[in-house]
Amino acid sequence: MTEMLNQDEMKVIVFELMDKEYAISVDVVQSIEKMLSISRVPKTPSYVKGVLNLRGVVTPIVDLRARFGLDTKEMDESTRIIIVTLEDYDVGLIVDAANDVLDIPAESIEPQPEVVGSIEVDFLSGVAKVDKRLLVMLNLDKVLEPIKRVTSDDL
């Protein structure tokens, strides 16, 4: 069934970051959580907010704003954590808001333009125009490259 759909349509979760809309495939999204209490993990890159207890599993949390080098913002009522599952790890992404699930036609996805905002082009896999909305498709593999081993020698 899903494969049939995938051929011409793609289901995505749309979220907000700095008033822009981004999209990731619904396949990798495990759940969307409200803000939970996060424990800081020392000696990690600044965009790693820490870890939280997600129903018994310790899950690392990445602040997407920080990851993209944008200004950080206080958490508020609309802040969400999107839990995504990549190959062999789960990561939570802090976003400004997440409130839409869309089916986007495959033909509406275009290769990324040369410059989109200030976000590193590497992180993007394309843009999609749906009605009058412009959705930025994220390349999660790049965004979430595992944090390399940090050893005492590097410090």
Place this chain on the structure above:
Amino acid sequence: MDTNQYLEMFIDESKEHLQSCNEHLLELEKNPQDLAIVNEIFRSAHTLKGMSATMGYEDIADLTHMMENVLDAIRNSKIPVTTEIFDVVLQAVDYLEEMVMDIASGGTGKKDVRELVDSLNRIEAGGAVITAAVVETAVTVTEEKVALSYDDYEMTVISQSFEQGFNALEITVELREDCVLKAARVFMVFGILEKVGEIIKSEPKVEQLENEEFAETFTVALITKESADVLREKVMKVSEVEAVTVSALTNDYLLNGKRAKDDEALKAIETAVTVQQGTDVGKEPADQKGKRNTGVQSGNKTIRVNIDRLDILMNLFEELVIDRGRLQSIASELQNPELNETVERMTRVSGDLQSIILNMRMIPVETVFNRFPKMVRQLARDLDKKVNLEIIGAETELDRTVIDEIGDPLVHLIRNALDHGVESPAERLAKGKPEEGTVTLRAYHSGNHVFIELEDDGSGVSRERVVAKAIANGIVTEEIAKTMTDRQVAELILASGFSTAEKISDVSGRGVGLDVVKNTIESLGGYISIESTEGQGSLFQVQLPLTLSIISVMLVELEKEVYAIPLSSIIETAIIQTSDILSAHNQKVIDFRGNIVPLVYLKEIFEMPGHDESESFQSVVIVRKGEKLAGLVVDSFIGQQEIVLKSLGNYLQSVFAISGATILGNGQVALIVDCNSLIK
């Protein structure tokens, strides 16, 4: 047939059967006369053959088939048990292990087994010569036998009954010529036989017998545990029975379409079966279609559960514990007696549940120990030494996670004991010791720990040699060496880059020293110590935590953050006066019972706003890594607690000074401090 879904089961069961083969073979070597042991081995081999053939692993099936033939010849006393045969059979089991391991790691399980099959063939053929004579003497007894032929279904029934420890007999009854009520006699004979077993076939057929459509003799095939002699006697008691001949059906017959014709074989099986009955009473499952009998250990009803599922169960349970914590705090706020009572009950029940879940993950250390007898046998032969391995407390249980890790260090210790510990027979005799050295492997529980000890009565650690070597390698200075106790000297052999082997042998001394063992054990949260008396032997004691998934920690607070420090690293906690802190170069140190211990400000390490030296007291946790100490400065101690170890996941692959995380009662994540990385 799609066999993939059975693969895991096949691998697990194969390993079990091979282990059983190994154990029983070693037992048999000690008691070559005990044919009951051969039966056990035979049964394992037979099951393995069936399984591998079903799964399509022809090489395994071929090899086990040949092994079976040899075993069959042994239990039929056609060939005597010799060391040569043992070596070949053990090698066959080795090969089979390799093949099964290959399958387990995704291979095809193929291996060139021709040479081994040839030697097995030779052994079997060598035995045949001896058999001829036996057959001749026995021939008069058995010449009247009428062989029945069996179809596939009956064959299966018979071979399964062998696996269940039953015996298949062919009973030929000859009635007197003048017998009047032949059908009645047949009925009586059947009555007797059906009481002691199950008749699977008769010749002529039952209807013909009932209609008296036979001459004077008829033959039935019976599956029973009764011995042939008893049966013969019982049937003879039926009046007008002229003669009764009982002969045994063997697997050999079933497999090769030939039957064992000698009475010797029958007797051998009888004794085997009687012995077995003695030990197995009440353990044989009555229903044949139910579980397969895998030998003596089939007494308990068990179910195989994937460890992953237990992990999931554990995770869910932890959720419950966390919610329980919340409930408790809500209840204490509300002060509602009924709610309080319910929460208390829930606390008790979940406490019991926790111990059950933890217990489910415990498996006997036997699973590691049982590979050692064979290893010791082989090593002793390679080294030309005589060694007797004693295993005590193999039933001691340990968490699965520890079991997985402990095997290699033990192998290392045993090799070391055999190579460096136990002397050659000549040396031992010269020292007035028995020729055969004794190595004892012992496991037992004590408190929250499991102890595994390896003791040998060998030469012990030579203080002189160890000290000389340690000084040469720059591990200690001459002055320090003089002040060291014998125990401290002995433990020097655990230091890195140390090997007392004067020449490099095949067994040990390849540059990998006991320091590797020490490191592995310490990484498990364990501890190793040595006691040794020169000339009398050594005792290696390994202390391990019961489980790796639950550890005892000291919770400490830094600002508002909570960190856990494993108790296994902690020596003690102390409150020190800030004025007692000394400076050595740029390093803050304290004098702790005469030792200069460097201080580590955890807040600094964990990038928090600076430590407050204006406080007049500092909370310090003294931790150790091997012999080295350090004092971790924290804001305050919260207390000791058992926690469930969780990994940080693959995204944060390795964070400096953090070995993992845990979830506290309030649902918060606390990080576990890795003391080993804080001490260089």
